[in-house]
Amino acid sequence: MSNKLSLAVIFGGQSSEHEVSLMSAASILANLDREKYNIHQVGITKEGRWLLYEGPAEGLSDGRWLRESTPAFLAPDPTVHGLVTLSEGGARTVHIDCVFPALHGKNGEDGSIQGLFELSGIPYVGCRVTSSAVCMDKAIAHTLLSNTDINQAHYLWFYADRYRANSETVLNKIQARLDFPVFVKPANAGSSVGVSKVERPEDLPAAIEKAANEDGKIIVEQGIDGQEVEVAVLGTRPGAEASCVGEIGASAQFYDYDDKYINGTSQLFIPARLEEDVAQKVRETAVKAYRLLGCTGLARVDFFVTREDHRVVLNEINTLPGFTSISMYPKLWRHGGLTYAQLLDRLIELAFEEARNG
């Protein structure tokens, strides 16, 4: 009998951030302590098929996981407490003690799969259903936080079908309420997919269509001229702790997908180039937002600090932030003295702590 924990690492997913997830998962798999964990690699294809892949982790980047694997699903039945695999010999179950979703964006970070984890009765890393869904939806998160003393950019949101039915009214509202430049975004997406910076009213329709390709709900925000900074929060809701503040020196017009994953040209500054009192305010606001939105486990809370008057403006909360070894979240904790492997251990402990506390 091994006393190792049986850990399912889930990656891929039906999401525009499928490829990003493969990168995060590869780092997670490379850093998990094999003395402590029996690891089951579960990939979800872009079509939504679930596969148990038992080969080397390098197979995630070259597509081997798609070919050399067996169909397998996480059972919603808590008496199974694990995976059901289907091979030629029939169905088999694999007991799982804990799930680590290395997923981003739609279906992975938005509460969908968290709902399945809840049904399965298996402890899992990260936020629960409601906080995942709320943080994923920028319109809902903004609306909830607008009743607090946390600053956000002025914004408005609408459904894409309402825009198509009556674009004039929506376009007029945007121009009446916001100053250019504005940012047009799908309410539910990530990794800057579908996000546009719009300088002139005539460019709004194209930006709205682009965002509408990603989600049926669109948010338009006042552009903020500021430093872009991020905080890694770790812990249960009451026990949440903030890392130091990190800063992104974007190389493009804004921090876009290519910048994040392709060029790797944006520079990270850890700690951020901020006065101590401003950094402290950013960290406090991060923990406050984390608690207000009911987060647990982890989240990366992103801000702007305005150039003119150093106001702390919340941008968004990512409940499953990028997790490659060069990503901001693990790097911020590394700066605080926690190695990547220790961070993974801590996240798994927190999954059990949260399951115990309910």
Ligand SMILES: Nc1ncnc2c1ncn2[C@@H]1O[C@H](COP(=O)(O)OP(=O)(O)O)[C@@H](O)[C@H]1O
């Ligand atoms: N209101 C804003 N003002 C200035 N820049 C913004 C604003 N909103 C977004 N951006 C820029 O666009 C990037 C992506 O937007 P974000 O809301 O973080 O979407 P995602 O969820 O895709 O990361 C941000 O990292 C930032 O560079």
Ligand SMILES: [Mg+2]
């Ligand atoms: Mg972002």
